[in-house]
Amino acid sequence: MAQITGGQLVAKTLKQAGVGTIFTLCGVHIVDIYNGCIDEGIRIIDVRHEQTAAHAAEAWSRLTGIPGVAVVTAGPGLTDAVTGVANAFRNQTPMLLIGGQAPRKQMMKGGLQELDHISLMKPITKTSISISDTERIPELMTVAIREAYSGRPGPSFIEIPMDVLDAAVEWENVRFPVHYRSHGRQYGDPALIQEAAELLERAERPVILAGGQVWHCRGEMELSEFVEKTGIPAYLNGAARGCLSEDCPFFLIRSRRHALSRADVVMIVGTPMDFRLAYGNRISGDAKIIQIDLDASELGHNRDIHIGIQGDAKAILSQLTAAISQLAHDRLWTGELRQMEKTLSEKDRPFLDSDASPIHPLRLAREIRDFMAEDAIFIADGGDVVTMSASVITPGRPGRWLDPGPLGTLGVGTPFAIAAKAAMPETEVVVLFGDGAFGLTGFDYDTLVRFDMPVIGVVANNAAWNQVRYGQMERYGPIRGEAANRLTPLRYDRIVEAMGGYGEQVTEPSQIRPALERARRSGKPSCINVMIDPDVFSSGTMKQSMFK
Secondary structure, three states: OOEEEHHHHHHHHHHHOOOOEEEEOOOHHHHHHHHHHHHHOOEEEEOOOHHHHHHHHHHHHHHHOOOEEEEEOOOHHHHHHHHHHHHHHHHOOOEEEEEEEOOHHHOOOOOOOOOOHHHHHHHHOOEEEEOOOHHHHHHHHHHHHHHHHOOOOOEEEEEEEHHHHHOEEEHHHOOOOOOOOOOOOOOOOHHHHHHHHHHHHHOOOEEEEEOHHHHHOOOHHHHHHHHHHHOOOEEEOHHHOOOOOOOOOOEOOOOHHHHHHHOOEEEEEOOOOOHHHHHHOOOOOOOEEEEEEOOHHHOOOOOOOOEEEEOOHHHHHHHHHHHOOOOOOOHHHHHHHHHHHHHHHHHHHHHHOOOOOOEOHHHHHHHHHHHOOOOOEEEEEOOHHHHHHOOOOOOOOOOOEEOOOOOOOOOOHHHHHHHHHHHOOOOOEEEEEEHHHHHHHHHHHHHHHHOOOOOEEEEEEOOEOHHHHHHHHHHHHHHHOOOOOEOOOOOHHHHHHHHOOEEEEEOOHHHHHHHHHHHHHHOOOEEEEEEEOOOOOOHHHHHOHHHO
């Protein structure tokens, strides 16, 4: 009878789920998984830190819709991955983390890297499972994958002790699930759909705010059709950026705060009322709210709503488009918002074109926007510089914007870039780093070089953790306000050059575009180190609005 090891069962289960790549850092507890991946033709991308592996797995899920998988060893391998898993949890991203564990016969004896992984991972996963029987590996892995995609999506964790993973069992004794989850969509209650359609038809100043679930549900076409039919002004955040074309006359960016404060009906699609909406307080107190979400527990969270519809964003938007006939809203409302867009854009124009040195962050953002290919993937990894850039840089296609999300995790830039080039090797990838953020996972440029992944990286170098620095100075004055938030103006370009990539230093605005062009032509992972003004802050940072 044929025998098969636990690691080979892991690989076969992943292959069946459509997984063609894993992200990992080696450890003796998990090497049989590599053995299985080689058998199944699954690509192994080994990185320099487990945080990178977990972040890369999240980005893979977001870009492809196929489960991203990180494989890490026990103990510190697992704890190093916690940040990436927590980020995916807050982002509602389905992914799978597989962790090693000490052999069962050594448990509770103090085995090498032994740790209570399950208790550690439960608060930040949809499910955490320890597999104690080799024959059950496929069964329990499919449970974890199903849970990751059910309802509100998120990460799952599987722990496999070393002796369970290395053991060989008879193939005929293994139950191998094939059809283990539904790929159907959850449509909204027809009565609530009709009620929402009627409310929108009566609205005078309606607004749409669409978030990450629109992209997760691949509902960009349905969103576009709904907005085009209704003419309702629409704003995007997070992973939804790119789900409306810049040519759409009802897609707006800068006037969101004004729109929400004046709207009489606000439809929120697939995004929580968290700090980004001041927990619902940015919306007019008189507005009626329609909220659509995969997770029923998110409906009405932090703010009372008029209509709450649980379900899939793609499905519900198609229902609403069919249900709505004619809207009565005042076309002057759209004109008011467009004028606000123009006013705010003109306010920024001097900075977008500024020739000042040190370089203004908005000038850097404008140069990146003008340089990027239309189908480029843009990755934002930083604090204040990314906050400013988000109003300038817009992706040309759905799914081409990757940022940390509501956990505010820094260090996602290099891992996300690794996943992006692994998933879409022919697509240009541009990363904007804050210098603080670059220092967290920048050493994984080594991985980009080893796997020949030519990404274009830009470090906005102000030698500070500026989003923290501003509030600290306002609170404690210029001397105490500089404590623990200043950095050395390092030559990050030379660090990348030392790893085998392309690097260049930029100190004048006129140098930015030529440096970006040279980085593109180099065909290597690149780092353009741009010295920006440390005393320029975003309006959100100056108002400390994220804490209000």
